[in-house]
Amino acid sequence: MRTTDQPVAGPETPAPEGGPRTSADDRASPLRAVTVLTATAVALVAFLLAFGVMRDPRASRFMVVSVALVLGVGGVFLVFWTMDQAVDLISPRFRESLRPYVFVGPALVLLAMFLVYPVFNTVILSLKDNISRDWVGLDNYRFVFTDRHMLRAIRNTAGWLVLVPLLGVSIGLAFATLADRLRRGEAVAKSLIFLPMAISFAGASITWQLIYNYRPAGFGSNIGLLNGIMIGLGQEPVRWLELQPWNNLLLMVIMVWMQTGFAMVVLSAAIKAIPDEIIEAARIDGASELQVFWRIMVPTILPTIVVVTTYMVINAMKVFDIVFVQPSSAENNGTVVIAERMIRWFFLLQHNGRGAAIAVVLFVAVIPMMIWNLRRFREQEAIR
Amino acid sequence: MSAPAIPIPEGVVAHAPGELRRGGWFVRITIAAIVLLWSIPTLGVLITSLRPESRVNTSGWWTVFANPFRTGEWTLENYRLAIEAQGFGNAFLNSLAVAIPATVIPITIASFAAYAFSWMEFRGRRIMFVAVVGLMVVPLQMALIPILRLFTQGVTLFGLRVFPDLELNRTFLGIWLAHTGFGLPLATYLLYNYIASLPSSIIESAKIDGADHFTIFWRLIIPLSVPALAAFAIFQFMWVWNDLLVAYVLLGGAGENRVLTVALRNLVGSRGVNWHLLTSAAFISMSLPLLVFFSLQKYFVRGLTAGAVKG
Numbered sequence: 001m002r003t004t005d006q007p008v009a010g011p012e013t014p015a016p017e018g019g020p021r022t023s024a025d026d027r028a029s030p031l032r033a034v035t036v037l038t039a040t041a042v043a044l045v046a047f048l049l050a051f052g053v054m055r056d057p058r059a060s061r062f063m064v065v066s067v068a069l070v071l072g073v074g075g076v077f078l079v080f081w082t083m084d085q086a087v088d089l090i091s092p093r094f095r096e097s098l099r100p101y102v103f104v105g106p107a108l109v110l111l112a113m114f115l116v117y118p119v120f121n122t123v124i125l126s127l128k129d130n131i132s133r134d135w136v137g138l139d140n141y142r143f144v145f146t147d148r149h150m151l152r153a154i155r156n157t158a159g160w161l162v163l164v165p166l167l168g169v170s171i172g173l174a175f176a177t178l179a180d181r182l183r184r185g186e187a188v189a190k191s192l193i194f195l196p197m198a199i200s201f202a203g204a205s206i207t208w209q210l211i212y213n214y215r216p217a218g219f220g221s222n223i224g225l226l227n228g229i230m231i232g233l234g235q236e237p238v239r240w241l242e243l244q245p246w247n248n249l250l251l252m253v254i255m256v257w258m259q260t261g262f263a264m265v266v267l268s269a270a271i272k273a274i275p276d277e278i279i280e281a282a283r284i285d286g287a288s289e290l291q292v293f294w295r296i297m298v299p300t301i302l303p304t305i306v307v308v309t310t311y312m313v314i315n316a317m318k319v320f321d322i323v324f325v326q327p328s329s330a331e332n333n334g335t336v337v338i339a340e341r342m343i344r345w346f347f348l349l350q351h352n353g354r355g356a357a358i359a360v361v362l363f364v365a366v367i368p369m370m371i372w373n374l375r376r377f378r379e380q381e382a383i384r
Numbered sequence: 385m386s387a388p389a390i391p392i393p394e395g396v397v398a399h400a401p402g403e404l405r406r407g408g409w410f411v412r413i414t415i416a417a418i419v420l421l422w423s424i425p426t427l428g429v430l431i432t433s434l435r436p437e438s439r440v441n442t443s444g445w446w447t448v449f450a451n452p453f454r455t456g457e458w459t460l461e462n463y464r465l466a467i468e469a470q471g472f473g474n475a476f477l478n479s480l481a482v483a484i485p486a487t488v489i490p491i492t493i494a495s496f497a498a499y500a501f502s503w504m505e506f507r508g509r510r511i512m513f514v515a516v517v518g519l520m521v522v523p524l525q526m527a528l529i530p531i532l533r534l535f536t537q538g539v540t541l542f543g544l545r546v547f548p549d550l551e552l553n554r555t556f557l558g559i560w561l562a563h564t565g566f567g568l569p570l571a572t573y574l575l576y577n578y579i580a581s582l583p584s585s586i587i588e589s590a591k592i593d594g595a596d597h598f599t600i601f602w603r604l605i606i607p608l609s610v611p612a613l614a615a616f617a618i619f620q621f622m623w624v625w626n627d628l629l630v631a632y633v634l635l636g637g638a639g640e641n642r643v644l645t646v647a648l649r650n651l652v653g654s655r656g657v658n659w660h661l662l663t664s665a666a667f668i669s670m671s672l673p674l675l676v677f678f679s680l681q682k683y684f685v686r687g688l689t690a691g692a693v694k695g
Contacts, residue, residue, distance in 0.1 A: 069485065072486075072489060084598045106493045107494060111569070114562055117530060118528075178415055191678065192423055195423075199673070200627070200670075203626070206648070207428065211425055223441070223444050223445065228444040318524065325628075356529070362525070366521045
């Protein structure tokens, strides 16, 4: 490890005497200092003016949005540039050992503020009462593991964790494998499967209302496709989203619909990276197509399958919008999930303690995944 | 005629034109079936958004296939209503003002950090990197409440104000920073994988030519990393554009700054049965991410798989 009390040795440091040294020392000249300071001051004034415009209620939307775009996009570069220039003003002894922290610093500060601090804060809130005034010990956790709807939510979330990645990855893998054999139209077919990925959860819920919608007799005709089919077959229309426990599965279908495209795109890239020779050799040796798939393709792309599955499991664990946006009550329908419970207790039922306790449980549930991911990362590092 | 010495051609003839392998009927029909199934919901939205209100409520959207050219079957009126009367035009602009900086800022910050993690030597490099990547699994939901309190009240510890109230609640800056914080772990991880795999000879020779870190980063690393940057940019943009939760909590459900997803949710809440408006609004909100994805999808795949694609 490099220490700061001796001259810094590194490929980027100028030689002690002669040649490059002078050019490096020019960086710290007074003229440069003045330039940097002036630029910083001008930038600060511009920032403040811009914030003034953005908060001005009379400013036109178009103006506000333009200012926001310039400020947001230009601002971040300017911050790094000024900091880098400022480092050049320091004595060359410390300069190069300080510079890495200028590059990493903003990331660390933002992460501390937006992820690390909230974790600690939530743990504290979970030990306090509904308005976060008095300590209540583990009462909120007792609630999490005894409340009827919470237990139901834990069971349902477990179902999401297993079924959504399973369905998404299998369909995605099957589709990627088959599409790889198409002579024409592979790109179009893949784009159409990927398309739902670009739709918001809120948009997707509305979209699927056009499939699941139910209207009782006398309240207009049924505009949901499933009930359209039922009527076409001469059956009675069904309240699909109140049909326990199958309604959970119907909601999972929405997420599978949205995320299969991601799995498919990534797996397809992995399949294409398998050398042709391996597959050809297996075929020449008389392997059937199914054997080629299971014995060669799947083992070769297993690391990619694992990454995609991990991603989908973590997403399924955090699922909330799909359940939350449904028009009828998740409690009555038995479709509650953990993240949805958390938002409901925090925002709608205004009980900080219980909401925080649910969040902590969710976090703890993800920790094994995190440890496993980090271990995998370390293995990768070892290979590099 | 001598017996063939090499048995291979026979084997190839026996297996090669198999239905599966060269894309026979089985493959084509399966693909077509899945694609059709996957497109039905989107098709439903598109068709409903183009039908007049009276038709939407009296017949299912699939009935248009029976007689698509009936008079009064199609209209653009729903879109006009959504954009003007429901304020979806403003909400669209707001979504832009949130999503573009909330994509650029985390990418910039993450690529500076990824560069430092891969090409600079400093104390605590490994620990910092593992910590950054490890934060990937903190559920977003967990972070929202403390952040909201941070924005509105600051932090007081034992009656002492240790962090000021920044008045960031309901501002664009507040939501940019929040999305940046949430997106940074994944961004740093993906960009590190890419930037660290660039050949070290390029960087060494730039150093010999006298380039400092900032120049190497800006002139060399960034142009070389375009595929990875674009892949993450698409990902982050779609995620921010489609986000309802963060926008709802930090920008608020009403007011000047509300974004598309929030406006959409309000439409469901206030008049859950206005399908003609709901679907046209939903389609407006989908349009930009679809455009972004289709114009940049080449980068998306290439960047996520970092050069592993054979072409």
